[in-house]
Amino acid sequence: MSDTKEILNIVLNDEKLLNSRAFRERIYSDEPIIRPASQLIKPQVPPQIKEMKGIAFTPEAYWKTSAWLFYTQGKFMENYEDDFQYNKDFVKYYPCYRDLTTEQLRGYFSWRTEVRKGRIQKAPLPYVFIYLYELINCIGANSPAECFDMLKHFCSEYRKIDDTIEKYTDSWLTDFIIYYDLNRSLADDIDDIKHDKAIITLIHWEKYSKSEIFDAIEALSAYRLKKSLYYISESENFREVLVRCFIILSEFFRNKRKKSLCEKLFGCTVECGHHMFSSAIFYDKNSLRNCEYTLNEVHSYSCRNGKWFCKKYYGNRGRNTHLGYIVKAVDSLLREYTDFKYKMGFDGISKNTEKILKNEIEHYFEEKRHNESMKIEIDISKLNSIRTSADKIREKLIIEEEPDIEVKKPTIDITMTEKNSDMLLGKDEYMFICSLLYGVDHKKAAADSGKMVSILADTINEKLFDNFGDTVIEFSGDEPIVIDDYTEELKKMFPMP
Template sequence: MADVDAIIEQILAASRAKGGRALSSERTYADEPILLRGSQLANYLPDPIREMRALARRPEARSWSDAHLFVEQARLMADYVDDRPYPREFKSYFPTYEAMDNQQLRGYFTWRGGVRSGNVTQTSASFAYVYLYELLNGIGVEPGEEAFRVIEGFWQAYRTFEPAMDRYVRPWLVDYVVYHELSPEFARPYLNTEHDHAVGILSRADAVARSQPRQRRRAAYVPVTDPELFDALDTLSTYRLRESRLFQDEPDALMAVTCAVFAQLARYYHSGRAQGLTESLFGSRHPMPHLMFASAVFYPGTRHPDGVYELDDTCRYLCRNGIWTCDALHDGGARNAKLGQVLHAVDQRLRAALDYSHPLKERGDPKYLAQIIDREVHDYLEWRKQHAPRRIEIDLSKLAGIRSMAAETREALLVDEERDEAAPVVRETPSTPEQDSSLGLTPEELSLLHELLDGHASSSPGTDLLVDAINEKLFDLLGDTAVEFDAQGVPKLVEDYVEEVRSALDG
């Protein structure tokens, strides 16, 4: 290219030196190329593109499929880079090289060169899909983990321009992992297995319920709360129990009744229906034909070896004679409205039984469903009533009366000798009537307090009652117990409050 530019410049310089009429004018023109390179001409077609076009006209190409021809052309153009961008938009439902005109081809290979150098820019969406088709077929990249990383990286970079690309690339990435037998961890972010795992939880709970023998009389009720089952039901249902207001206030009740209703429905379907509960809601897992890289232009070339690929415990791929099948749950992965009706009925009828402040309207639920729910709600509420914690209330205001009655009883049981020994020594106190009324202490209580202040108190019958009374009356003053008993049972003032009690008594 440098030689061509030098030749053009030499020709122009010679023309100026001769003062050629073609290059002399009194008018002023803007700069523009006078002589163009061949590659800059609109009708110029690079040799690699000519060869690619010729490939499609070969006799053997007549028997090739469009995908086969695309891959053969892609291999021929694997390393080609052009330098003529395409300024307009190219649209095609199944874009291939044959769907492009020459200018679009040159524009695509120019853009692809930038992408390969790390410059992912927005272009026609069809160009982006052609590049993905190349990567899926191993063009310009080594098939396997390296190609997976390139496909994933390009998609994540370009999806900001074309969000609709997610719909196709996510399943292609999963197919690529299976087809090239990569680690399942590569496919994990792009699998929608939450739905299938939830159905598996329901299937196991369904089987457990059906395995239990039917009894003429209901055994003693025991609530069963299964958070895993409850979460699975919430995941699969159009009615979201976890978003229910009742779940915020009564989570245990709603969970217990919901799980019990599911178990009873499973038994009901097992005894009276051709299909079990879970199967009637979501179908059963079974193999179905699977087209690898659906909606993409893909040509495998040789037949894929027979094999089995376990993607996870909900999905398995099998290849036999080049034909792929996918053994999985083929229900579309949508939430189930029939299950939503069941869970709404549970919520509505439990609210009614609890006399909840936010009731729900009934939706015309089947009688058998209403009967099952009402029975489980009744059993749960009866069980909760029987196992409710007992509340014991103590009226502290009656303690003084109890102590007084106990003192009278004790006094009546004493003989004269014991009564003389038990009589407390009452000393005159310097307290004034104002002091008595301010603290509410009786003369006996004041006497004991002064003895405690002087350090002369001793334990005698009736002292414990006086101590209790003193502590009650001084609580407002101290906010704590004033008198305690030591290890020998002798009352003593709490050291921290001695001065405060002394000041209160002295006024």
């Protein structure tokens, strides 16, 4: 049998052994009669681990920092591999090599060997943090760029196993880019830098699309607008109105106030002291350097005589409460204006801001109604019938010599007008298109009919579309005009009454 405990159990419960004279006459102590080999033989200490442990007792280690000791031991063990099985869990705060037993050290290096081969498995948290400390100290790679890739990959993968490390890793990734002077584009996927970019989008809204502005508002607003019932029901209206409201408020603050809207919402950037790789064991090998590093226009770093400073928007780096008030107000006012089934209240904004939002919402829906009244829909399925109708009209317009028929010029006879309109246009539409064709006051013609100019033009365009396959009246500014290409043909169809 391969199971040691099972073998021991069989031996110690054997009846012949228990009944033997030698067994009954012997006095035993509390020690186990038979012990596993792991309890009899003390595990050997690999020579490299033994030598690594000795570094902590050198004269230099007594006056150097613990960060120096970790870095020195880590570089010494940089390429070490092991295959020792250690399955016990344990806890250590700010763990380093000198805090671990030989078995724990061998267990760590065995786990690290597997990680470097791409097999990332759950491990005691001290192992995870020691590995992270190694990477931020550039232990285990040929260059900082390579080490950053390893650090980013490990953080991304291990978060799926245990998210405990998540509150540290983004700041360490950012610090890594700064300290080792890597390309700032490497920070684009870090949440803190995405926050900066959203603020920049709102500061310079003129340079961005409506979609980008909306995404920035959604990312920064404490009010989760995508959970709104009105947004779910009317997302297109919500998106358009929200962006327009933000723009109109930004313009108001720019023109009427000393501070911009974004300054009111987010404050100003401030420079504060910065502890590089906070909450980690990190050995600063360039402790007296001077340098500058800019991540973006609202987030930069400087090192002066070894002391680091960071300039950015401090305070709440998450979702913004004041922006949330505006978004919620827009949601509430939209529900009220459109008589949405589910109403809700709002607060946190001034009466003047509320007035601006209401005016913009009203203006948006007025524009929408006007645009919809001007919209002409073309049914492609009717193209064949349009061509047939056009052929028939062309045949009717061909004048043949027929001596028995006298062609008379139309008069103001309303009856004649009504006869012509039986086929194509009504009386009001007939008089309106004639006013355009023959230079008569079209506004008076519209007024006499009791209809709006735009309504008459749309109706005529719709009724004549089958004949021309096109719009015959268009607008130049607010004035309707007949398209030149169709003027003569229309005059033949609609002579001046």
